[in-house]
Amino acid sequence: MKAQNLCTFSKHILTLTESANVANIIQNYAKTNQLKKAKQLHSQLITTGYPLCTYLTNHLINMYSKCRELDYAVKLFDKMAARNFVSWTAMITGFSQNQNFVEAMTTFCNMRIAQESPNQFAFSSVIRACVSLGFVEFGRQLHCLALKCGFGCELFVGSNLADMYSKCGVIRDACKVFEEMDFTDEVLWTAMIDGYAKNGDFEGALLVYKRMVNEGVVIDHYVLSSTLSACGALKASYSGKCLHSVVVRLGYESEISVKNALTDMYSKVRDMEGALNVFEFDFEPRNIVSYTSLIDGFVEMDQIERALITFVELRRKGIEPNEYTFSSLIKGCANRAALDQGIQLHAQVIRFTFDRNPFVSSILVDMYGKCGLLDDSIRVFDDIDNPTEFAWNSLISVFAQHGLGKEALETLDRMIHRGVKPNAITFVSLLTGCSHAGLVDEGLNHFYSMEKTYGVVPREEHYSCVIDLLGRSGKLKEAEEFIKNMPFEPNAFGWCSFLGACRIHGDKERGEIAAEKLMQLEPENSGAHVLLSNIYAKEQRWEDVKNLRKMMRDANVKKLPGYSWVDAGNKIHIFGVEDWSHPRKKEIYEKLDSLLDMMKEAGYIPCTESIPLNVDEQTKEKLLHRHSERIAIAFALISMPVGKPIIVKKNLRVCADCHSAIKYISKVVNRMIIVRDNSRFHHFADGLCSCGDYW
DNA sequence: GTAGGGTTAG
Numbered sequence: 001m002k003a004q005n006l007c008t009f010s011k012h013i014l015t016l017t018e019s020a021n022v023a024n025i026i027q028n029y030a031k032t033n034q035l036k037k038a039k040q041l042h043s044q045l046i047t048t049g050y051p052l053c054t055y056l057t058n059h060l061i062n063m064y065s066k067c068r069e070l071d072y073a074v075k076l077f078d079k080m081a082a083r084n085f086v087s088w089t090a091m092i093t094g095f096s097q098n099q100n101f102v103e104a105m106t107t108f109c110n111m112r113i114a115q116e117s118p119n120q121f122a123f124s125s126v127i128r129a130c131v132s133l134g135f136v137e138f139g140r141q142l143h144c145l146a147l148k149c150g151f152g153c154e155l156f157v158g159s160n161l162a163d164m165y166s167k168c169g170v171i172r173d174a175c176k177v178f179e180e181m182d183f184t185d186e187v188l189w190t191a192m193i194d195g196y197a198k199n200g201d202f203e204g205a206l207l208v209y210k211r212m213v214n215e216g217v218v219i220d221h222y223v224l225s226s227t228l229s230a231c232g233a234l235k236a237s238y239s240g241k242c243l244h245s246v247v248v249r250l251g252y253e254s255e256i257s258v259k260n261a262l263t264d265m266y267s268k269v270r271d272m273e274g275a276l277n278v279f280e281f282d283f284e285p286r287n288i289v290s291y292t293s294l295i296d297g298f299v300e301m302d303q304i305e306r307a308l309i310t311f312v313e314l315r316r317k318g319i320e321p322n323e324y325t326f327s328s329l330i331k332g333c334a335n336r337a338a339l340d341q342g343i344q345l346h347a348q349v350i351r352f353t354f355d356r357n358p359f360v361s362s363i364l365v366d367m368y369g370k371c372g373l374l375d376d377s378i379r380v381f382d383d384i385d386n387p388t389e390f391a392w393n394s395l396i397s398v399f400a401q402h403g404l405g406k407e408a409l410e411t412l413d414r415m416i417h418r419g420v421k422p423n424a425i426t427f428v429s430l431l432t433g434c435s436h437a438g439l440v441d442e443g444l445n446h447f448y449s450m451e452k453t454y455g456v457v458p459r460e461e462h463y464s465c466v467i468d469l470l471g472r473s474g475k476l477k478e479a480e481e482f483i484k485n486m487p488f489e490p491n492a493f494g495w496c497s498f499l500g501a502c503r504i505h506g507d508k509e510r511g512e513i514a515a516e517k518l519m520q521l522e523p524e525n526s527g528a529h530v531l532l533s534n535i536y537a538k539e540q541r542w543e544d545v546k547n548l549r550k551m552m553r554d555a556n557v558k559k560l561p562g563y564s565w566v567d568a569g570n571k572i573h574i575f576g577v578e579d580w581s582h583p584r585k586k587e588i589y590e591k592l593d594s595l596l597d598m599m600k601e602a603g604y605i606p607c608t609e610s611i612p613l614n615v616d617e618q619t620k621e622k623l624l625h626r627h628s629e630r631i632a633i634a635f636a637l638i639s640m641p642v643g644k645p646i647i648v649k650k651n652l653r654v655c656a657d658c659h660s661a662i663k664y665i666s667k668v669v670n671r672m673i674i675v676r677d678n679s680r681f682h683h684f685a686d687g688l689c690s691c692g693d694y695w
Numbered sequence: 696g697t698a699g700g701g702t703t704a705g
Contacts, residue, residue, distance in 0.1 A: 016696095020696070023697070055696065057697095058696095058697050058698075061697095085698090086696095086697050087697090087698090088698090089699080091698095092698085119699095120699070127699095128699080128700075154699095155700080156699050159699095159700040160699080160700055185700095188700080189701085190700095190701040190702070194701070221702065221703095222701050222702040224702080224703095225702040225703045227702095228703080229704090255703095258702085261704090263703090264703070264704060287703095290703090290704085291704090324704050324705065325704085328704080390705090
């Protein structure tokens with residue numbers, strides 16, 4: 001029987017059969033979201049002139065809630081002459097489904113005041129509201145009440161409880177609920193998998209999945225999506241691929257959430273071919289999540305160009321980008337310091353009104369900072385109404401990268417004053433800031449108080465920061481003592497910091513120890529070899545330099561080639577050492593030569609001592625003058641409008657000679673030059689650098 | 696007789 005043909009009934013009072021038929025129609029309208037027809041039927045019922053029975057009103061309340069017309073549902077409920085427990089439950093569910101969680105809870109309380117006993121339906125709806133609000137304490141009370149009423153182990157209530165505890169970060173209680181259940185199903189298992197994942201225990205999530213498979217529980221697309229997401233987070237490519245084969249076997253390849261989870265998993269394990277295969281499989285369905293997962297993969301692979309192309313493609317298809325999309329793209333621009341693209345994306349963020357999103361605004365602070373535009377970064381931060389921890393961390397890290405340790409410390413104070421709790425990342429940035437600014441005591445004080453005062457347990461990276469802090473300031477003995485007393489061995493970053501400090505301060509004995517440790521930890525890392533050869537070269541120990549080079553050859557260690565890049569004319573121009581590939585190479589080298597003359601006239605003396613080659617001075621000078629950052633600066637000088645600050649990015653640290661040379665360049669061409677190397681920013685102007693030569 | 700649970704990109 002077709003729904004629309006059922007709308008005839010007696011004009012006086014509805015018979016039982018008629019009521020049942022009408023209820024059936026309303027239910028169908030609710031399911032198919034046919035609000036207009038449902039409203040017509042409702043008016044028809046009113047014209048009979050008789051009050052509607054509770055049973056039909058409950059149906060109408062449910063229908064209006066499902067069709068997102070909560071006001072109608074509330075009006076009906078308020079006017080009801082005889083509510084029963086189903087009416088109350090329908091309202092609680094209605095509020096909960098329409099994201100009106102506080103009302104859902106209030107209605108649950110009112111239901112108890114009205115002395116109606118809540119059943120499993122009411123409990124599951126109100127617990128869901130608790131999950132969304134993160135009200136774990138209220139949820140705990142509901143749990144007690146549910147147990148008292150005999151519904152604590154009911155399957156739906158149990159699933160909601162497990163979900164609530166895990167989403168509120170109390171996975172232990174979720175496990176207790178799970179273990180006490182008489183029956184389980186795939187929904188409850190999914191809540192557990194997702195619970196472990198949301199609490200950061202991705203291995204735990206995979207174990208739950210394995211246990212589920214062993215127990216023969218149905219695997220559906222919810223289970224697969226959640227488990228794939230855990231694989232991605234773990235970068236577990238083998239497990240991910242195994243799950244992919246399960247997806248194929250069970251025929252879930254075209255299920256959008258599974259497809260997206262697969263795309264994301266492949267992106268996270270840096271297998272873009274795999275990600276594209278899934279993304280392009282069967283073409284549809286695709287949505288913004290699919291596109292953003294792909295974009296994020298490209299960004300992580302440092303392929304910002306492909307990320308931007310993917311963005312253009314989704315816009316051409318008429319798909320609306322969201323805050324996730326912009327966050328990923330802007331992060332890509334920040335990593336590559338692609339300012340022009342970053343600014344264009346910022347404009348779009350404003351147009352789409354995502355500028356108030358905490359993730360987007362924080363990444364914008366970071367982007368401007370990483371592009372060297374400190375003032376713009378601060379301006380974006382100041383425009384944020386209630387900065388979250390992400391925004392504060394971004395700002396602190398921006399100050400740190402610019403060597404502004406005092407500002408970083410002040411920002412931490414402001415953050416605390418505003419009631420935002422610092423986390424582990426805050427302290428990494430803060431300690432880095434102190435280190436680059438030579439604020440040794442301040443850095444140490446914060447390191448020793450971070451656990452006591454703020455409850456943040458120092459991790460490997462914090463210890464590395466302290467090694468850097470002490471080493472950079474020349475306190476090599478203290479750094480060595482600190483390393484000895486650490487609860488664990490320093491990681492590669494820690495030894496690298498120590499080695500770098502030994503190089504700056506010319507401590508070859510300690511340097512050799514650090515280099516050895518670093519080579520053991522990361523034999524493929526060329527950094528240790530290069531730093532050590534710099535130390536040897538400084539002492540003119542050419543035999544040692546030769547041996548080291550042989551060692552590198554034998555171990556197949558390739559020196560990471562240095563390159564610099566600059567944004568000009570909406571394009572990123574990349575230059576390597578002695579780069580001859582650019583179409584304007586002739587002009588660039590003419591510019592370099594004329595610069596060298598001007599610099600020497602102004603007093604520049606090349607510092608060739610750290611070049612690990614036994615060649616004559618003039619050759620060394622020439623080599624230095626062909627370092628990629630100088631080529632990039634020369635190119636920027638001939639191609640960018642006068643007055644526009646020159647921002648050059650480099651993948652390695654700027655060498656001491658380039659640092660001195662760029663100071664002279666800034667003076668002789670009277671131009672602000674900003675250089676971002678792999679550890680911090682240098683703002684050169686009028687012959688001076690913002691780092692004050694402490695770096 | 697009506698009302699309820701778990702997925703995918705920070």
